[in-house]
Amino acid sequence: MVNNMIQWIQIHENILWWLVAVSIVTFISTLVAVPLLVVKIPSDYFAHGRHTRVPWADRHVVVRWMLLLAKNLLGYILIAAGILMLVLPGQGILTIVAGIMLLNFPGKYKFERWFVSRHHVLRSINWARRRAGQVPLVLEPLNPGPLSPNQLGE
DSSP, X not given: OHHHXXXXXXXXXXXXXXXXXXXXXXXXXXXXXXXXXXXXXOTTTTSSSSOOOOTTTXXXXXXXXXXXXXXXXXXXXXXXXXXXXXXXXXXXXXXXXXHHHHSOXXXXXXXXXXXXXXXXXXXXXXXXXXXXXXXXXXXXXXXXXOOOTTTTTO
């Protein structure tokens, strides 16, 4: 059994090295990108009951669709990489969450609000924002507690 595994590793050594390299690059990218993106979120982004901003609304419709397609494709790639990182070196869960946040799907804004309203998540985000000189995120004032699964509409 062990000999078979060693033979398989030797046969697929190049593929394994490529997977490790991609995993390391994605790991470093998420360590850099997540704090930068968290700081860029407007402080009142979650203060409204609904997500009102249309991405790239000022762009031509073809450009807007191309950007939307690219953003969703990157989201699916990050989810796939995150799944691989569950067994390879890297931050699998964080990469999957980053991929989900890039995707467009019904109920995404409510899911984001629910996720950010978790005490530890909000505390970590606001810590990163304070370090960058940004004001803390403001959650919807009418619902100060975390969203329940029933409030997500699912």
